[in-house]
Amino acid sequence: MSEMNLQTGVLIVGAGPAGLGVAAALKRAGVQDILVIDAREIGASFRQWPRQMSLLTPSFHSNSFGLTDLNAIDPETSPADFLRTQHPEGRHYADYLQAVAAHHQLPVRTGIRVTSLKKEGDMFIACTENGEVRADYVVWSAGQFFSPREDAFPGAHHAIHSSKVADWSSLIGEDFTVVGGYESGVDAALNLVEAGKSVRLLSRGEPWSSDHPDPSRSLSPRTLDRLRGLLRTKGKASKLELVKNTDVRHIEEGEGWWILRDQDDIPHVSKTRPILANGYHSGLGPVGDLFTHDGNGLPVFSEEADESTCTPGLFYSGPALVHRNALFCFIYKFRARFGVIAYEIATRLGKPEVDQKLIAYLKAGFMNSDLDCCTNCECAIESSDSAPEPSSFTQ
Ligand SMILES: Cc1cc2nc3c(=O)[nH]c(=O)nc-3n(C[C@H](O)[C@H](O)[C@H](O)COP(=O)(O)OP(=O)(O)OC[C@H]3O[C@@H](n4cnc5c(N)ncnc54)[C@H](O)[C@@H]3O)c2cc1C
Structure with missing residues (x-):
C-alpha cells in the first residue's frame, strides 16, 4: 500500500x-x-x-x-x-x-x-x-x-498454543496433552475427545470444581454442561483424564515425544506436541x-x-x-x-x-x-448440588 x-x-x-x-x-x-x-x-x-x-x-x-x-x-x-x-x-x-x-x-x-x-x-x-x-x-x-502466552515458562514454545489450531479434528495423533484447565483448555479437550482422541488435561488447580460466582474466574455453566455430558457418555468418559494441581513449568522436546515437568519436577510424557491453553x-x-x-x-x-x-x-x-x-x-x-x-x-x-x-x-x-x-456478585441463594460437579464423575 x-x-x-x-x-x-x-x-x-x-x-x-x-x-x-x-x-x-x-x-x-x-x-x-x-x-x-x-x-x-x-x-x-x-x-x-x-x-x-x-x-x-x-x-x-x-x-x-x-x-x-x-x-x-x-x-x-x-x-x-x-x-x-x-x-x-x-x-x-x-x-x-x-x-x-x-x-x-x-x-x-x-x-x-x-x-x-x-x-x-x-x-x-x-x-x-x-x-x-x-x-x-x-x-x-x-x-x-x-498475544498468546507462548513464552510463559522454559520450553513453552515447544507446545502449540490453542489459539493457533484451526480445526481440532485435523490434528494428527491419538493421545494429546492439554496444559490449562480453564475455558480454552476444557474446550480443546472436549473437541479432541469428540474427534475420537484421548486427552490428558493438566491443570494448576481444579477449575471444574470451583464455585466462584464470576465466570471470569471459574468455568461457565455452558462448559460445565458440556463436560458433564461427555463424562456421562460411555466410550467418551474414559478418553478424558482430568489431572488437577499440576502446574507445568517446563517442556522438553525429544524425537517424537515431549516431556512436561510440573512444580514437583514430575515428568508427564506426551506422544504428540502438547497443547498450551494458558491464555493471553x-x-x-x-x-x-x-x-x-x-x-x-x-x-x-x-x-x-x-x-x-x-x-x-x-x-x-x-x-x-x-x-x-x-x-x-x-x-x-x-x-x-x-x-x-x-x-x-x-x-x-x-x-x-x-x-x-x-x-x-x-x-x-x-x-x-x-x-x-462486580464487587459483590454472589447469588443470594446458595449453589444447589442437584447438578453434580464434573469431578464427581472422575473419582
Ligand atoms: C477462546 C476464547 C473464547 C472466548 N469466549 C467468549 C465468550 O464466550 N463470550 C465473551 O463475551 N467473550 C469471550 N471471549 C473473549 C472475547 O473474545 C474477547 O474479549 C473479545 O474478542 C475482545 O474484543 P476486542 O475487540 O477487545 O478484541 P479482538 O476481538 O481481538 O479485536 C481486536 C482487533 O484489533 C486488531 N489489532 C490488534 N493489534 C492491532 C494493531 N497493533 N493495530 C491495528 N489493529 C490491531 C486485531 O486484528 C483485531 O481485529 C473469548 C476469548 C477467547 C480467546
Whole structure:
C-alpha cells in the first residue's frame, strides 16, 4: 500500500467488538469524525477461532424486554436474532460484527497495523506500516487474541498454543496433552475427545470444581454442561483424564515425544506436541508505556472513563479492563463502558445533548458508571448440588 497520512478526531485501533462498540456509541453521541483501523479485518480474532469453538455466553433475543442479548455490541442488535443460534461460532460472530459496522456505517479501514503511538502537544500520532494517523483522541481496542502466552515458562514454545489450531479434528495423533484447565483448555479437550482422541488435561488447580460466582474466574455453566455430558457418555468418559494441581513449568522436546515437568519436577510424557491453553498476555502491546501499572503489573484505568491516568485523551476498551479487582473480560462486561467512554469524548468535543442521545445505552446497561457492579456478585441463594460437579464423575 502506498504511504498514507490521515487525520481524525477519534482514532479507534481494533475492529473487534470493543472498537466497533465504542465507535457505534460515539456516533450515537453525535461524534462523526471517527476512524477505526485494524491490522487485519473486522472480527479478525473470531475468524481465527478453531472451527469447533463457539461463544460460551448465550445469545438470546431479549432486547425488547430491556435485557440486551449478552453478546450484542450495541443496544439495538442481537446476535441471536441475526444468526438464529444461541452459541455463535467465531466466524458467524464475525459476520455479526461486520453487519453492525455496515448498519452504523462505521468508517473502518483494514490492513493497517499500529506499531507505535505517541503524543505531541495535544495531538496523538499513530505510526503504522503505511504512514501516520493523527488524532485528538485515541481508543485502544486491539484485544489480546494475537498475544498468546507462548513464552510463559522454559520450553513453552515447544507446545502449540490453542489459539493457533484451526480445526481440532485435523490434528494428527491419538493421545494429546492439554496444559490449562480453564475455558480454552476444557474446550480443546472436549473437541479432541469428540474427534475420537484421548486427552490428558493438566491443570494448576481444579477449575471444574470451583464455585466462584464470576465466570471470569471459574468455568461457565455452558462448559460445565458440556463436560458433564461427555463424562456421562460411555466410550467418551474414559478418553478424558482430568489431572488437577499440576502446574507445568517446563517442556522438553525429544524425537517424537515431549516431556512436561510440573512444580514437583514430575515428568508427564506426551506422544504428540502438547497443547498450551494458558491464555493471553494482559498487556496493551505498543501502548503499554502510555498507561501506569499497578503492583501486579496490570494497567490502571481511570474510574471515570477508562482513560490512561498518565496520557490524557487515550482510552481503553476491551478485555484487559480491570476495576476494583473485577475483570471485564467478557463482551457483556466491557460493553458496559461503551457509553461511558463515548459520553466522555463527546462531551469534551463539545457535542450537545450527549445525555439524551445516549439514553438507550444507559437503559441497556451499556453506560455503567457504578463500579460496584462486580464487587459483590454472589447469588443470594446458595449453589444447589442437584447438578453434580464434573469431578464427581472422575473419582
Ligand atoms: C477462546 C476464547 C473464547 C472466548 N469466549 C467468549 C465468550 O464466550 N463470550 C465473551 O463475551 N467473550 C469471550 N471471549 C473473549 C472475547 O473474545 C474477547 O474479549 C473479545 O474478542 C475482545 O474484543 P476486542 O475487540 O477487545 O478484541 P479482538 O476481538 O481481538 O479485536 C481486536 C482487533 O484489533 C486488531 N489489532 C490488534 N493489534 C492491532 C494493531 N497493533 N493495530 C491495528 N489493529 C490491531 C486485531 O486484528 C483485531 O481485529 C473469548 C476469548 C477467547 C480467546
